[in-house]
Amino acid sequence: xxxxxxxxxxxxxxxxxxxxxxxxxxxxxxxxxxxxxxxxxxxxxxxxxxxxxxxxxxxxxxxxxxxxxxxxxxxxxxxxxxxxxxxxxxxxxxxxxxxxxxxxxxxxxxxxxxxxxxxxxxxxxxxxxxxxxxxxxxxxxxxxxxxxxxxxxxxxxxxxxxxxxxxxxxxxxxxxxxxxxxxxxxxxxxxx
Amino acid sequence: xxxxxxxxxxxxxxxxxxxxxxxxxxxxxxxxxxxxxxxxxxxxxxxxxxxxxxxxxxxxxxxxxxxxxxxxxxxxxxxxxxxxxxxxxxxxxxxxxxxxxxxxxxxxxxxxxxxxxxxxxxxxxxxxxxxxxxxxxxxxxxxxxxxxxxxxxxxxxxxxxxxxxxxxxxxxxxxxxxxxxxxxxxxxxxxx
Numbered sequence: 001x002x003x004x005x006x007x008x009x010x011x012x013x014x015x016x017x018x019x020x021x022x023x024x025x026x027x028x029x030x031x032x033x034x035x036x037x038x039x040x041x042x043x044x045x046x047x048x049x050x051x052x053x054x055x056x057x058x059x060x061x062x063x064x065x066x067x068x069x070x071x072x073x074x075x076x077x078x079x080x081x082x083x084x085x086x087x088x089x090x091x092x093x094x095x096x097x098x099x100x101x102x103x104x105x106x107x108x109x110x111x112x113x114x115x116x117x118x119x120x121x122x123x124x125x126x127x128x129x130x131x132x133x134x135x136x137x138x139x140x141x142x143x144x145x146x147x148x149x150x151x152x153x154x155x156x157x158x159x160x161x162x163x164x165x166x167x168x169x170x171x172x173x174x175x176x177x178x179x180x181x182x183x184x185x186x187x188x189x190x191x192x
Numbered sequence: 193x194x195x196x197x198x199x200x201x202x203x204x205x206x207x208x209x210x211x212x213x214x215x216x217x218x219x220x221x222x223x224x225x226x227x228x229x230x231x232x233x234x235x236x237x238x239x240x241x242x243x244x245x246x247x248x249x250x251x252x253x254x255x256x257x258x259x260x261x262x263x264x265x266x267x268x269x270x271x272x273x274x275x276x277x278x279x280x281x282x283x284x285x286x287x288x289x290x291x292x293x294x295x296x297x298x299x300x301x302x303x304x305x306x307x308x309x310x311x312x313x314x315x316x317x318x319x320x321x322x323x324x325x326x327x328x329x330x331x332x333x334x335x336x337x338x339x340x341x342x343x344x345x346x347x348x349x350x351x352x353x354x355x356x357x358x359x360x361x362x363x364x365x366x367x368x369x370x371x372x373x374x375x376x377x378x379x380x381x382x383x384x
Contacts, residue, residue, distance in 0.1 A: 023302065024304065024305070025267075028269065028270065028272065028301075028302055028305065029267050029268070029269045029302075029304075029305040030258060030261075030267060030268045030269070030270070031267055032258050032261045032262050032267065032268060033262075033265070035258065036262065058250065058251035059250035059251040059254060059270065059272070062251060062254040062255050062258075063254050063255065063257075063258035063268065063270075065255070066222060066224050066227065066254075066255035066258050066259055067258055067259070067262070069222075069224045070224050070225075070228065070259070073225070075217075075221050075222060075223055075224065076221070076222045076224060076255065077220065077221045077222070078220065078222070078251065078255075080220070080251070109220075110215065110220055110221075112216065112221075113216070113220065113221040
């Protein structure tokens with residue numbers, strides 16, 4: 001998605017070789033006009049797939065997922081990072097390792113909102129190691145729902161998550177795939 | 193906002209005398225068509241106020257804030273619950289007590305995204321004790337920005353936050369104000 005890549009080149013900041021800060025438009029301050037273009041592009045890629053639920057994880061995926069859902073005319077569910085154990089069996093639970101924060105979260109979705117009748121599109125802002133996406137796929141599988149695929153805004157293609165999940169047969173559509181980046185050479189996208 | 197009150201009556205669940213579960217359409221599963229009507233109503237109430245930034249707090253305010261921002265044609269900033277101390281002076285920090293989780297969070301916004309040139313509309317899903325809203329107002333004040341007001345989806349008018357903030361001169365617009373609720377009597381809105 002050229003508009004997105006231009007914006008990343010213009011406003012993204014590279015720190016070291018694996019941190020890309022896009023907090024001026026994507027995940028702290030959020031440009032909702034850009035989100036609308038992102039949502040339109042996800043619809044173009046997943047139109048006709050029968051998507052009836054969008055699933056994301058708190059916090060920074062929620063805005064993109066909600067704007068995207070307006071194009072699919074379906075509800076969004078956001079998986080919650082839980083501080084409490086599942087004591088009543090009312091939620092699906094999985095564990096997600098955060099490399100950024102160096103800890104493992106329990107991530108939950110209420111069983112009332114995901115079931116075998118659902119065809120789910122997962123939306124998230126970043127794909128790198130794939131831990132969050134794998135956790136969300138696990139929740140979809142626990143629910144017996146079908147997975148249409150995953151729509152990712154920025155994929156760090158030099159990290160292993162995307163390749164591993166595609167090898168497992170998951171349809172992963174990333175709107176900007178970064179091949180490499182550094183403060184010296186800038187950002188190189190996979191199809192540049 | 194009648195559509196919202198109907199939805200709360202239909203799909204909201206009261207637990208005890210102060211817990212209202214609206215997670216089927218507002219803050220776990222999210223009905224983005226309803227969010228669009230909510231955003232349109234916030235625009236009706238704050239149109240012409242010169243709002244150029246919407247501020248919310250993670251996580252459940254983000255979806256409502258993003259859909260609302262499409263009507264105001266402005267960016268959204270979400271304040272982050274931080275696990276790290278402000279060591280570099282790049283963020284405004286305030287503390288918010290969560291009565292739900294029984295702890296105090298540091299809440300931060302980058303100084304790059306909020307300043308004296310901004311006129312800020314705060315958006316959140318709930319107003320009860322007012323701790324989150326007061327924290328967000330503190331961040332606006334630290335930035336030297338102007339506050340247009342706060343747009344709240346559901347106010348528990350039987351808790352003290354709304355009255356205290358209005359007494360301080362804050363314009364608080366709540367789309368559904370609950371006077372009282374219980375499993376026996378159901379939900380009574382202030383203007384029923």
